[in-house]
Amino acid sequence: MDTTGIEYIVKKVMAEIDCVEEKGWPVKDGEYGVFNDMNNAIDAAYIAQKTYMRQTMAFRSKIIAAMRAEMLKKENMEVICQMAVEETGMGNYEHKLIKHELAATKTPGVEDLVAEAFTGDDGLTLMEQSPFGVIGSVSPSTNPSETVISNGIGMLAGGNTVVFAPHPSAKKTSALTVKLLNKAIIAAGGPENLIVTTANPTIDSANVMFTSDKITMLCATGGPGVVKQVLMSGKKAIGAGAGNPPALVDETADIEKAAKDIIDGCCFDNNLPCIAEKEVVVVEQVADYLIFNMKKNGAYELKDAAKIKELEDLVIPEGRLSRDYVGRDAKTILKGIGIEADPSVRVIIMETSCNHIFAVEELMMPILPVVRVKNIAEGIELAVCLENGNRHTAVMHSTNINNLTEMAKRVQTTIFVKNGPSYAGIGVGGEGYTTFTIAGPTGEGLTSAKTFTRKRRCVLVGGFTIK
Ligand code: NAD
Numbered sequence: 001m002d003t004t005g006i007e008y009i010v011k012k013v014m015a016e017i018d019c020v021e022e023k024g025w026p027v028k029d030g031e032y033g034v035f036n037d038m039n040n041a042i043d044a045a046y047i048a049q050k051t052y053m054r055q056t057m058a059f060r061s062k063i064i065a066a067m068r069a070e071m072l073k074k075e076n077m078e079v080i081c082q083m084a085v086e087e088t089g090m091g092n093y094e095h096k097l098i099k100h101e102l103a104a105t106k107t108p109g110v111e112d113l114v115a116e117a118f119t120g121d122d123g124l125t126l127m128e129q130s131p132f133g134v135i136g137s138v139s140p141s142t143n144p145s146e147t148v149i150s151n152g153i154g155m156l157a158g159g160n161t162v163v164f165a166p167h168p169s170a171k172k173t174s175a176l177t178v179k180l181l182n183k184a185i186i187a188a189g190g191p192e193n194l195i196v197t198t199a200n201p202t203i204d205s206a207n208v209m210f211t212s213d214k215i216t217m218l219c220a221t222g223g224p225g226v227v228k229q230v231l232m233s234g235k236k237a238i239g240a241g242a243g244n245p246p247a248l249v250d251e252t253a254d255i256e257k258a259a260k261d262i263i264d265g266c267c268f269d270n271n272l273p274c275i276a277e278k279e280v281v282v283v284e285q286v287a288d289y290l291i292f293n294m295k296k297n298g299a300y301e302l303k304d305a306a307k308i309k310e311l312e313d314l315v316i317p318e319g320r321l322s323r324d325y326v327g328r329d330a331k332t333i334l335k336g337i338g339i340e341a342d343p344s345v346r347v348i349i350m351e352t353s354c355n356h357i358f359a360v361e362e363l364m365m366p367i368l369p370v371v372r373v374k375n376i377a378e379g380i381e382l383a384v385c386l387e388n389g390n391r392h393t394a395v396m397h398s399t400n401i402n403n404l405t406e407m408a409k410r411v412q413t414t415i416f417v418k419n420g421p422s423y424a425g426i427g428v429g430g431e432g433y434t435t436f437t438i439a440g441p442t443g444e445g446l447t448s449a450k451t452f453t454r455k456r457r458c459v460l461v462g463g464f465t466i467k
Contacts, residue, residue, distance in 0.1 A: 009075075010083045014172050032179040032186075033196040038205040039212075041163050044193040045134045046214040049161040051191050053131055057110050063190045064109045064153055070184030071104035071149050071177075080145045080180075084173045088141050090327025095269040096145075098428065099436075103149040106427045106434035109157045112449035124464040129453035131159030132236065133216040136209040140222045142272040142327065142364065143436045144170035147221050148177040150436045152195050155219075157449035163215065164197040165206040167222070175199055210235075217452070221437045231442070238451065239441040243274040243392030244362045245422060246383035248407060249282040249290055250376045250398040257419070258397035259293030262368070265395065265421030267298070267346040271366045272327045274438065275393040275415060275422045279359040280349075280370045281383045287372045291349065298346035299368070300334060308350050310337045315365060316357060330366045354382050376403050384410050391440035395422050414438055414445045 035041035070076060081096035116127040135155050139147040148164055155162040166174035178197045185194055198205050206226075209215055210233045219238040220230040227239035247262050249255070266277040282290050295301055302308050314336045315325045325333055330348050334341045352358055352369040359369045373379040380403075387394055393415040396407050408416050415425035415438065424430030426438075426446075437447045444451045 006078045006082045009079045010086060013079065013176055014083065014087065030193070030196075032182040033193055034175045034179055034199050035196060036199055038163075038165075038198050038208040041196040041198055042134065042136075042209065042212050042214050045161040045163050045196045048191050048193040049131070049134050052156075052161060052194055053159050059190075060110050060157060060159065063185050063188055063194070064157055066184040066188035066190075067149070067153060067156070067181050068104045070180050071145075072101065076180055077101065080173060080177060083176060084144050084170065087172050088144070088170050088327065090142065091269045091272050092267075092329065099143060099146045099269060099273075100149070102426070102428060102434050103146040103153075103436060107150040107153040108433045108448045109153060110449065112154075112157060113453065114450075119465040119467060121465070123462045124460045126458040126460075128456055128458065129158065129450050130456045132452060132454055133160060134214055135160045135162045135217045135219060135452060136165065136212070136215040137162050138165045138206060138209075138218070138220045138222055138226050138230070139167065139170075139174060141167035141170040142269075142274070143221075144173040145177045146436045148174055148181070148195070148197075150434065151219065151221070151447075152181055154435070154447060154449045155452045156194055158452040160217075160452055161194045162196070163209055164195070165209050166197060166201050168201050171199065171201050174201075219437060219447075219452075227441055237442065238437070238439045238444050238447065240437040240439040240447070241390065241392070241441050242362050243390050243438075243440070244278045244360075244386060244388050245275060245393040245395060245413075246386045247277040247280045247395040247397070247422075248379050248383040249280065249286065249396075250379065250400060250403055251283045251285045252400045252403070253286070253397035254399070254419070255286050255289050255397075256293050259290055260297045261397070261419070261421040262395070263294055263297040263299055263347050265423055266368050267330070267366045268421070268423050270327045270329050272364050273423070273426075274362075275425055276364075277368065277395055277422050278362060279386055280368060281373055281379050281386070282370060283376060283379055284372045284374055287370070291351075291370060294347070294349055294370075298344055299349045300330065300339075300341050300345045300347070302348060302350040307337060307339075308352070311348070311350075311367070312357060315363065315367065316361070321361065321363065326364045328365060333365060333367065354386070359386055360388075376400075376406075380407050380410055383407065387411055387413060391443075392438060393417070393422060393425060395420075414440045 113129040218230040227241040230237040427434040
């Protein structure tokens, strides 16, 4: 499809969803899983789960295959990703296509549910992964379609149904994704309402979900506020919270490669991903050469202290992150401080102190402070401190195994990427499956179908052992 075609469809779908607020849902409330009222959405997912949990594993696999195929249709990918950029005003279309495709292809399905067995004189005991029931999943503005796809696949593979509470600023993209997934499920012979959402999500509607008796598990993918809310709910809750990933570089690293990897990772989707490099800590001996190579790879270095202050006032006015600049590209941000940069500029770098707000705060924009340290011991100390106990992601460039091991032990992050861009940690150019819900605070780590299940034991006494 050409750009005009994509733009036309995006406008049409956005206008259709706008009707929900103005005139009521244009066709039928609840069509393809999109409801006007949260209680109705929960009820529908609750009823659907009762049927779904009795279906075979082959049936679940069939449904998941249909979901993947629908999301991988070129026209769907283009429209959803374009809509995500337009609706949220954040991110990079080409990179969103990569993330969207990743979610559809590399999220594990039913194969993730592996049973354990114990056999002996006393018989057979089976440990199996059983559904929770209806899961309430809060999704962020930064990965709207990806979270719905990836959590949707994982939660359905686990035998659950799911109610999404998306970020209000990504409601149309999220509703469209839910709608298309339901269309695909129904076309594959599945029941209605395995995945539902509300057309006009609010904090209040999320709270209805947090307190509903019909929801047995909550999963929050977002900042610290929502993670705290779900943990206070009294239900089983998964918290996938904020990150502030440091990229640590020592004197043994391949500096040219490190510089390129750091810039590639930092500018991915305009730095929206929670795993993206948010600050660099570099050993003094190689700092100048690293900066030189970062500039060769699309970094614009701000040296003037007054300009750095101006940038700080622009993106963090009165100490609060400006939503006008989150997820914007480097060129647009530089324009805000009167600098016309070349289109090849991908990241804005500057040397700062270790406690500068750019290093300490999760900015989610391609602004990358560089902090020098005397040696690796000081570097590890600082990187651990800047990661801020999020237990999320850290990156390190080094060829010294002892240094890499020491950092891995100290930082305790869920993802630790060595000698690559941060996105290798979610399966882009790195081995392993993907997820868009990385649960550091509650410890599930890179979530997948088995995370969304309960371990249950079935005991048959005195039989079925053939040893
Ligand atoms: P956000 O915290 O503003 O919103 C996330 C979701 O939580 C939204 O659906 C929002 O409506 C909801 N929400 C927020 N406060 C709430 C409250 N008090 N009650 C009920 N619901 C509430 O985050 P965002 O800007 O959409 O996303 C970016 C943040 O999410 C960053 O901090 C990023 O690191 C984090 N994130 C983490 C992961 C992960 O896997 N760990 C993945 C993506 C994003």
